[in-house]
Amino acid sequence: MKHLFDQARRHAVNLTQTVWSPTAATLRRWALAAVVANAGITVTGAAVRVSKSGLGCPTWPRCTPDSLLPTAHGQISPVNMAVEFGNRLLTFLVLAIGLACLVAAMRLLPRRRDLVRLAWLQPAGVAAQGLWGGLVVRSVLNPVTVSVHFLISIGLIAACFALYARSNEGDAAPQRLVHRDIRTLGHVLIAAVAVLLVAGVVVTGTGPHSGDEMASRFPFDIESVARIHADVVYVVVGLTFALLFALHVSDAPRHARRAALTLLAVEMAQGVIGYVQYFLAVPAFLVGLHVLGATLVWIGALRVVYALRSRGPADSPATRSGRLDSIPA
Incomplete structure (x- = not known):
C-alpha cells in the first residue's frame, strides 16, 4: 500500500511540474487533453439528451430545488438524475484541464502572448458554457438553447485545437x-x-x-x-x-x-x-x-x-x- 501511495505521489508531483514548469511539449499534451475532454463532454451531452435525461436535474445551479446533489424526486427517475448530474460533474474536469493549460501557457518561457490568449479561451469558454447550460435547463430544453449549447462546445474545441497546434510551432509569420x-x-x-x-x-x-x-x-x-x-x-x-x-x-x-x-x-x-x-x-x-x-x-x-x-x-x-x-x- 505504501508503494502505491508513493507512486501516486510521484505521479502527482510530475503532473504538477508539467503545469508549473512547462515545456512546449508538455503544454501541447495539456492542450491535447483539453481537445479530448471537450470532445468527450460534447458526446456525453448528447447521451444526456438521447437517454431522456435532459431534465434529470430540473433546476440550475442546484440539481433539485432543495439540493445541489441528486436527491429522491417523485417525478424523476434516479437513473436520469444520475446521468444529468454526472454530465454536470464532467464540467469541472474540463475546467481543471483548461486552467492547467492557462497556467502552463503563462509559465512557459519565453512567454508567448498568442498561447496565453488561446489558453484564456478555455476557462472563459467553460464558464460561459456552464451558464448557458443553466439557460438550457431553465428554458426546458428549448431547441434553440440546446443547439447553441452544442455550438459553444464546437467553438471550445476549435480554441483547444488552436492551442494544441500553435504550441508545437514558433511565432514567425505564417x-x-x-x-x-x-x-x-x-x-x-x-x-x-x-x-x-x-x-x-x-x-x-x-x-x-x-x-x-x-x-x-x-x-x-x-x-x-x-x-x-x-x-x-x-x-x-x-x-x-x-x-x-x-x-x-x-x-x-x-x-x-x-x-x-x-x-x-x-x-x-x-x-x-x-x-x-x-x-x-x-x-x-x-x-x-x-x-x-x-x-x-x-x-x-x-x-x-x-x-x-x-x-x-x-x-x-x-x-x-x-x-x-x-x-x-
Whole structure:
C-alpha cells in the first residue's frame, strides 16, 4: 500500500511540474487533453439528451430545488438524475484541464502572448458554457438553447485545437506550405463543415430525441431539414476530395495529405452512420455515435487547415526573441 501511495505521489508531483514548469511539449499534451475532454463532454451531452435525461436535474445551479446533489424526486427517475448530474460533474474536469493549460501557457518561457490568449479561451469558454447550460435547463430544453449549447462546445474545441497546434510551432509569420488556391480551398472546407454542424443541430432539434417529454421542437418538416443536411454533406465530401486531389497532384507535404485522407475517411464513416440511423428511424445509440462522428469531422477539418501552413519550429529565432508581431494565420 505504501508503494502505491508513493507512486501516486510521484505521479502527482510530475503532473504538477508539467503545469508549473512547462515545456512546449508538455503544454501541447495539456492542450491535447483539453481537445479530448471537450470532445468527450460534447458526446456525453448528447447521451444526456438521447437517454431522456435532459431534465434529470430540473433546476440550475442546484440539481433539485432543495439540493445541489441528486436527491429522491417523485417525478424523476434516479437513473436520469444520475446521468444529468454526472454530465454536470464532467464540467469541472474540463475546467481543471483548461486552467492547467492557462497556467502552463503563462509559465512557459519565453512567454508567448498568442498561447496565453488561446489558453484564456478555455476557462472563459467553460464558464460561459456552464451558464448557458443553466439557460438550457431553465428554458426546458428549448431547441434553440440546446443547439447553441452544442455550438459553444464546437467553438471550445476549435480554441483547444488552436492551442494544441500553435504550441508545437514558433511565432514567425505564417508561411504557406501549399499553393495559395489550395489553402483557400482549405478555408472554404472549414466554413462548409461549420455550416454542416449548424444544419445538423437543426435536424437534431427537429427530430425525436428532445431530452425530455416536456421539451419543444423546431417547427420544421424533418424530411426537408434532413435533405438539406444531406446536401451540405455532399458539398463537404466533395470539397474534401478536391482538396485531397489537389494536395496529391501538387506534391504537398505528407502530413497535409495524410490529414486530408483521414478527414475523408471519417466523413465516409459518418455518412454511413447518418444513413443507417435515418433508415432505422433514428435509434438513440446511433444518434450519440453520430454526434461523436460530427465532433471528429470538425477536429479533422481543423487539423487539415493547420497542416497547410507553418510558423516555423517552436525553437525558432522568432520564438526565442519573443517576437509578438506576426500576422494571424
